[in-house]
Amino acid sequence: MHYEGILYRPPSEAKSVILQITVGCRHNLCTFCTMYKEKTFRIKSRSEIMAMIKEAQDYNPGAERIFLADGDALAIDTSLLLEILSQLYASFPRLLRVGIYGGPKDILAKTPEDLVLLKAHGLTIVYLGVESGNPEVLKSVCKGVTPEEMISAGQKLKASGLILSCTVIIGLGGKSLSQAHALNTAQVISKIDPQYLGALTLMVDPEAPLAKLIQRGEFQLLDPWESLSELKSMLENLEVSHCVFRSNHASNYLPLRATLPEDRTQLLTTLDRVLKTSALEELRPDYWRGL
Numbered sequence: 001m002h003y004e005g006i007l008y009r010p011p012s013e014a015k016s017v018i019l020q021i022t023v024g025c026r027h028n029l030c031t032f033c034t035m036y037k038e039k040t041f042r043i044k045s046r047s048e049i050m051a052m053i054k055e056a057q058d059y060n061p062g063a064e065r066i067f068l069a070d071g072d073a074l075a076i077d078t079s080l081l082l083e084i085l086s087q088l089y090a091s092f093p094r095l096l097r098v099g100i101y102g103g104p105k106d107i108l109a110k111t112p113e114d115l116v117l118l119k120a121h122g123l124t125i126v127y128l129g130v131e132s133g134n135p136e137v138l139k140s141v142c143k144g145v146t147p148e149e150m151i152s153a154g155q156k157l158k159a160s161g162l163i164l165s166c167t168v169i170i171g172l173g174g175k176s177l178s179q180a181h182a183l184n185t186a187q188v189i190s191k192i193d194p195q196y197l198g199a200l201t202l203m204v205d206p207e208a209p210l211a212k213l214i215q216r217g218e219f220q221l222l223d224p225w226e227s228l229s230e231l232k233s234m235l236e237n238l239e240v241s242h243c244v245f246r247s248n249h250a251s252n253y254l255p256l257r258a259t260l261p262e263d264r265t266q267l268l269t270t271l272d273r274v275l276k277t278s279a280l281e282e283l284r285p286d287y288w289r290g291l
């Protein structure tokens with residue numbers, strides 16, 4: 001299968017067949033992200049997409065999971081997405097789930113009926129990068145939406161019956177906004193109440209616009225212990241009904257997995273213990289961390 005540029009997918013889609021139905025990210029302005037900076041956003045044509053599905057079917061006819069990339073695949077018109085989903089389920093008889101990246105603006109641009117139709121046609125899970133719930137942080141990293149818009153997008157998606165997986169970025173507020181970022185992010189995630197929540201820890205590619213602020217001393221990265229303290233504050237303030245939390249992304253210092261709220265005490269005890277020992281051997285070394 002030919003892919004344009006570097007391909008990204010959520011850790012939980014490691015076993016999925018990846019179909020690159022869009023190229024890049026339509027927003028492409030976030031100052032911490034270089035994933036799609038080399039790509040000009042485009043939606044692949046219907047014929048390109050159908051040829052890709054045929055190629056994937058020849059290569060792996062028994063696929064059970066498919067992930068639709070790149071960063072903004074939900075931006076595709078609902079009618080074409082419905083056609084793609086129908087073709088996928090017709091082509092892969094063992095297909096169980098289809099996942100997709102969706103930006104907040106993509107979700108807000110769909111009607112509730114669109115989202116219900118997509119679910120009825122077999123779209124299963126949408127990955128939404130919330131990143132932060134703090135208005136200042138979202139603005140400073142050029143995320144392009146307010147916390148209120150992020151909440152509306154998340155709630156709208158969840159109301160459709162689709163599974164929602166959100167990600168947040170530890171350290172995105174730097175040292176100066178760490179506490180506000182933790183608290184406001186917990187508040188936004190609590191209001192969205194997703195089924196899955198993933199935490200990443202900020203790592204800045206030297207080519208990212210944020211790297212210039214760091215060089216000028218205008219943004220201070222958190223150290224490992226400050227990152228874990230921020231994560232602890234976020235988890236302490238999170239009120240969710242049933243959420244699988246993971247920090248298994250390669251950027252994190254401490255891989256954790258828990259079901260919230262049931263495992264909250266255990267999770268916080270683990271974080272407390274690691275913070276008290278301050279033993280570097282408890283953490284993933286920096287050279288093993290990755291984006």
Ligand code: SF4
Nearest residue numbers: 025028029030033071
């Ligand atoms: S973080 Fe997401 S929305 Fe922002 S530029 Fe990167 S892929 Fe696009």
